[in-house]
Amino acid sequence: MQNPEVLDTPATRLTGMELADGWFVEELLACGRASSDSSGGTYSVSYRVRKGNSVAFLKALDLDSVIKDEGDDDFIGSINRATQAFGDEKTLNELCAKSRMRQVVTILGHGDVKVDKKPEDHMPRVAYLILELADGGDVRNHVARISNDDYAKKFSYLKDVVLGIGQLHSEGISHQDLKPSNVMVFFLAGAKIGDLGRAAVQGYGKSAFEQCIVAGDFSYAPPEQLYGHIPTEWIDRRQRADIYQLGSLVAFLLFGVTVNNIIKELLPPVVGPKHWFPEEGGESSYNQALPYLESAFFEGLQKYKTALPTWAAEKVVSLITQCSHPDYSKRGAKQILGKGDQLGLGLNRFVSALENLRTEAKKQAILQAKRQEKV
Numbered sequence: 001m002q003n004p005e006v007l008d009t010p011a012t013r014l015t016g017m018e019l020a021d022g023w024f025v026e027e028l029l030a031c032g033r034a035s036s037d038s039s040g041g042t043y044s045v046s047y048r049v050r051k052g053n054s055v056a057f058l059k060a061l062d063l064d065s066v067i068k069d070e071g072d073d074d075f076i077g078s079i080n081r082a083t084q085a086f087g088d089e090k091t092l093n094e095l096c097a098k099s100r101m102r103q104v105v106t107i108l109g110h111g112d113v114k115v116d117k118k119p120e121d122h123m124p125r126v127a128y129l130i131l132e133l134a135d136g137g138d139v140r141n142h143v144a145r146i147s148n149d150d151y152a153k154k155f156s157y158l159k160d161v162v163l164g165i166g167q168l169h170s171e172g173i174s175h176q177d178l179k180p181s182n183v184m185v186f187f188l189a190g191a192k193i194g195d196l197g198r199a200a201v202q203g204y205g206k207s208a209f210e211q212c213i214v215a216g217d218f219s220y221a222p223p224e225q226l227y228g229h230i231p232t233e234w235i236d237r238r239q240r241a242d243i244y245q246l247g248s249l250v251a252f253l254l255f256g257v258t259v260n261n262i263i264k265e266l267l268p269p270v271v272g273p274k275h276w277f278p279e280e281g282g283e284s285s286y287n288q289a290l291p292y293l294e295s296a297f298f299e300g301l302q303k304y305k306t307a308l309p310t311w312a313a314e315k316v317v318s319l320i321t322q323c324s325h326p327d328y329s330k331r332g333a334k335q336i337l338g339k340g341d342q343l344g345l346g347l348n349r350f351v352s353a354l355e356n357l358r359t360e361a362k363k364q365a366i367l368q369a370k371r372q373e374k375v
């Protein structure tokens, strides 16, 4: 990720303000373009806000940074996308809250606020969303931890993510940008999916990023998107892209690398997508590259498997294989594959697999503690 330049824009000057709905802006948490490698990018500034004893997370749209972004050739398009995406995100968050999706971050409010105009400002009015605050931050904090207790937590968070994907899919929403920075951790409630800024809605077709072949972050994009191949069916194009990213999330939490990293390491550059190999890649179609993608994927997984404890290795690799198969038609729980798409993706099978892994990790942690007592 590039290091974003922190500009002095209206959205960065909210600290100390009292908002119309009674929230007080306490502290700036982060600022910048979170997904710099994705088409369009997202400019947001975040704060901790308080109302009485409640604290929450505020996400402000940094429109001035969008306007000032000279790297974007499509000036009008980028402003349109940013404002529309922000509006869509609000609408989707409200829909998820109304459907009481427990594994999706809940929206608590939204609005806009006027700030004192400085001469160089373009838009001295800042739109914001207020979301429940994840007291454990995002799941990136957990990647490097590898005790059995940490494994138990990781499997539990991953299970929550699968539940969250199921909740979204059941309302026709596909997230399209699942990655560690978009999974929030709550000490009491476990993990929840956040950042609906790239989500696509079945039958809507007008999401801000609908026309982008790579819908979310390139690092987590499924290979068919990187090759510009667009599956016609919704389940293939959107839901199977979500579970590709789920598999990548599993890989990242357990191996510290994305599935794309695993494949890229072993892929002959000539058959790779241009995004990975700007010099040699870009000559093959998705279908031509598929056999090479598959062998790199399977070989790579065998290599990374050795980093895991033996009780987990086989099951984790099986999970990643079912989620992130380079051939999108082969993504889904193995028990239902080939039985027709009316059965969906079999997400409940992944929930049980992850719950079993979590229980096993707990058991291993207890056994290990007992062994240490004896020494």
Ligand SMILES: Nc1ncnc2c1ncn2[C@@H]1O[C@H](COP(=O)(O)OP(=O)(O)O)[C@@H](O)[C@H]1O
Pocket (backbone or CB within 6 Å): 030, 033, 034, 035, 042, 043, 044, 046, 057, 059, 105, 131, 132, 133, 134, 135, 137, 138, 181, 182, 184, 194, 195, 196, 197
């Ligand atoms: N509800 C929340 N509670 C705590 N931290 C959050 C919350 N939502 C987002 N964040 C943090 O802010 C970062 C950016 O928020 P996100 O909604 O992903 O915006 P962007 O569209 O800029 O990627 C996240 O990666 C996470 O670290």
Ligand SMILES: [Mg+2]
Pocket (backbone or CB within 6 Å): 034, 035, 181, 182, 195
């Ligand atoms: Mg994000």
